[in-house]
Amino acid sequence: MTRGEGAQREATTYQGRFAPSPTGPLHAGSLVAALASWLDARAWEVGHSGRGGRWLVRIEDVDTPRCVPGAADVILQQLATCGLLPDAPPVWQSARGALYQQALDQLIAQGHAYPCACSRKDIEDAHAAQGHDRTRHATLPYPGTCRHGLRGRPARSWRFNTTDFKPKHPLALIDKAQAATFSIADGTVRWTDRRLGPQSQHVASAVGDFVLRRADGLWAYQLAVVVDDAAQHITHVVRGEDLADNTPRQILLQQALGVPTPSYLHTPLVCGANGEKLSKQNGAAALDLHDPLQALGAAARVLGLPAVEQLHENTPAQALEMWVNAWARTYNGRP
Numbered sequence: 032m033t034r035g036e037g038a039q040r041e042a043t044t045y046q047g048r049f050a051p052s053p054t055g056p057l058h059a060g061s062l063v064a065a066l067a068s069w070l071d072a073r074a075w076e077v078g079h080s081g082r083g084g085r086w087l088v089r090i091e092d093v094d095t096p097r098c099v100p101g102a103a104d105v106i107l108q109q110l111a112t113c114g115l116l117p118d119a120p121p122v123w124q125s126a127r128g129a130l131y132q133q134a135l136d137q138l139i140a141q142g143h144a145y146p147c148a149c150s151r152k153d154i155e156d157a158h159a160a161q162g163h164d165r166t167r168h169a170t171l172p173y174p175g176t177c178r179h180g181l182r183g184r185p186a187r188s189w190r191f192n193t194t195d196f197k198p199k200h201p202l203a204l205i206d207k208a209q210a211a212t213f214s215i216a217d218g219t220v221r222w223t224d225r226r227l228g229p230q231s232q233h234v235a236s237a238v239g240d241f242v243l244r245r246a247d248g249l250w251a252y253q254l255a256v257v258v259d260d261a262a263q264h265i266t267h268v269v270r271g272e273d274l275a276d277n278t279p280r281q282i283l284l285q286q287a288l289g290v291p292t293p294s295y296l297h298t299p300l301v302c303g304a305n306g307e308k309l310s311k312q313n314g315a316a317a318l319d320l321h322d323p324l325q326a327l328g329a330a331a332r333v334l335g336l337p338a339v340e341q342l343h344e345n346t347p348a349q350a351l352e353m354w355v356n357a358w359a360r361t362y363n364g365r366p
Contacts, residue, residue: 047072047267049110049117050089050256053102056317057109060271060301060308063330066354067298068269069115070334073351074359075267087263088117093124093255096247112320113327114347122263124255131250134258134288135189135243143196143287144243146186147177173239187246191253191284193218193235198286215286220279225296225362227272232279241280253280261290272297273308296362299333323347335361 049068051061069086076084088110090103107121138144149157157174175194177184198215214221221231234241242251256277260268275297285292300308303315318326324347328339331350336357339350 045072045075045084045266046087046264047075047085047269048087048089048260048263048265049115050091050259050270051106052091052094052097053099053106054094054097055099055102056105058310058315058318059326059329060310060315062109062113062318062326063301063333064269064271064298065110065115066113066327066330067296067334067358070351070355070358071267071269071296071362073355074362085118086115087119087265088121089259089263090121090123091252091255093250093252095125095249109318109320113323114351122259124250124259127255127259127262128250130258130262131244131255134254138191138243138287139189141287143192144189145178145192145240146181147173147188147190147240147242148181148184148186149173149176150187150246170238172235172237173241175240178240188242189244190240191243191280191287193238193240193280193283196283196287215283220282222278222282222292222295224275224278225294227275227297230275230278232276234279234283238280253277253284257281257284257288257290260293261285261288265293266291267296268293269296269298271308272300301333324350327351334358 047068049065051057051065057065072084072086074084088107090106092098092103103121103123110116135144153176154171154173157176158171161174163171173190177190178192178194196218218235219231219233221229223229241253243254245251259265260281275295278295278297282292302308320326324339324345327347327350331354332338336354339345339353
């Protein structure tokens with residue numbers, strides 16, 4: 032955590048963020064998440080006499096082989112063109128490796144992390160031996176092969192021990208009013224999403240002991256995002272619904288590391304003609320920002336916000352102001 036991040040915490044009661052991966056420019060789906068997270072912060076300002084709503088941008092470039100040179104700069108320019116300006120300079124994950132190592136060392140010392148020698152094929156073979164079929168796009172739960180030792184094999188990665196994890200303290204929630212909706216009991220994580228409602232997952236059976244540091248030495252998303260959210264004092268996470276499945280793993284890590292659990296809101300997905308969600312991996316087209324207001328209007332419709340009448344007579348700033356008030360009425364009354 033930098034000195035600037037610590038100083039910001041003292042002056043704010045809401046800290047949100049948009050955290051794109053620089054694997055290509057923003058597309059229509061990622062603009063929905065960016066707009067939603069920006070609106071959530073600005074709507075907080077409206078509801079709290081202009082105090083406390085801050086919106087940050089974090090460039091999640093920890094998966095360096097997938098990062099495209101120059102993509103981060105393009106993303107920042109796209110946000111600026113749409114009028115979505117952060118309240119502080121962007122933070123880059125690639126510069127924060129020491130924080131991730133510190134967190135991993137803490138988990139190892141606490142007995143929550145262990146080295147793993149298994150390759151992806153080893154995991155697939157272990158499931159095949161048990162007669163388990165792999166469904167399309169599904170990640171096989173880790174079978175726990177190395178949980179109690181490497182058996183003479185060299186370590187490849189580090190994993191979080193979900194099976195044996197038992198919380199020692201109640202969840203440290205950002206919003207105390209949510210205490211009744213967040214819990215970890217009998218291996219099941221329960222939480223309430225501000226849009227999706229009550230959610231639950233038994234992490235050990237759904238995903239197993241998940242990776243903290245990969246076999247190629249890169250930091251896994253789950254650890255990096257939890258460490259960064261804590262270091263930046265993020266109080267509200269607004270992101271795409273495709274990431275909702277990550278939330279229980281992140282809640283477990285927050286509990287193990289002794290850091291607060293933010294409020295979560297997962298936005299609707301934008302799907303292509305084939306019915307699959309838009310993504311850079313699926314070749315989603317970059318945003319056409321020749322008319323920023325039109326692009327913003329399309330994202331607002333996905334979020335259930337009112338249409339802007341007479342587009343040619345309005346500016347993005349005017350539309351954003353209207354949507355801030357609509358957002359406050361739609362979402363900010365929920366837990």
